[in-house]
Amino acid sequence: MTLPSPDDRFVSTALYSVSEDAWHLELHRVDDAGALVLAVVPDEDPAQQPSVSFATRGRPSESFWDVPYEVMRWFMDQVDQQVRESRGWMGLRPELVAVVHRLREEHRGWILDEDLPGVLAELRATVPEAELPTVLEAAFGRTS
Structure with missing residues (x-):
C-alpha cells in the first residue's frame, strides 16, 4: 500500500x-x-x-x-x-501474551469455525472468562 x-x-x-x-x-x-x-x-x-x-x-x-x-x-x-x-496485544498481562503468542504460532492468525469450540474449551481452562474476547481478538481478530 x-x-x-x-x-x-x-x-x-x-x-x-x-x-x-x-x-x-x-x-x-x-x-x-x-x-x-x-x-x-x-x-x-x-x-x-x-x-x-x-x-x-x-x-x-x-x-x-x-x-x-x-x-x-x-x-x-x-x-x-x-x-x-x-x-497492542503484547501489552496484555504476561500470561495472556504467552497464550496469544502460542495461538498465533499454532494457528497462524486464523481459525476455522469448526475448530473454535475445541480452542475455546482449552482456553477456558487457563484464561478467565472475562478475558476470552480479548485473547480471541488478539489471536484471531475475532471475539467469538
Missing part, C-alpha cells in the same frame, strides 16, 4: 514480510526508488522490538537526505499506528 505524504515529494509504503513476521514501512522520495527510512514492526514475537533504519548512500556528502519535519512526523505517526495495531 502506498500513501502520499503531506509533502507531495514523499510517499510511504507498507509491506508485510512473511519471512520476518513483520511489517515494513518505508519512506521514499517520489523521484527515487530507494527507501530513505525503513521501519520494521514485528507482529508475532514479543521478544522482537520495532526498529527504524535510515539509508546511507554514496559518498559521505551524498549520504544525507533532507526530509521535512512534518513528513518525518507523519511517517512516524504511521509507524506508531502500525505498532499499536500489530503489537
Whole structure:
C-alpha cells in the first residue's frame, strides 16, 4: 500500500514480510526508488522490538537526505499506528501474551469455525472468562 505524504515529494509504503513476521514501512522520495527510512514492526514475537533504519548512500556528502519535519512526523505517526495495531496485544498481562503468542504460532492468525469450540474449551481452562474476547481478538481478530 502506498500513501502520499503531506509533502507531495514523499510517499510511504507498507509491506508485510512473511519471512520476518513483520511489517515494513518505508519512506521514499517520489523521484527515487530507494527507501530513505525503513521501519520494521514485528507482529508475532514479543521478544522482537520495532526498529527504524535510515539509508546511507554514496559518498559521505551524498549520504544525507533532507526530509521535512512534518513528513518525518507523519511517517512516524504511521509507524506508531502500525505498532499499536500489530503489537497492542503484547501489552496484555504476561500470561495472556504467552497464550496469544502460542495461538498465533499454532494457528497462524486464523481459525476455522469448526475448530473454535475445541480452542475455546482449552482456553477456558487457563484464561478467565472475562478475558476470552480479548485473547480471541488478539489471536484471531475475532471475539467469538
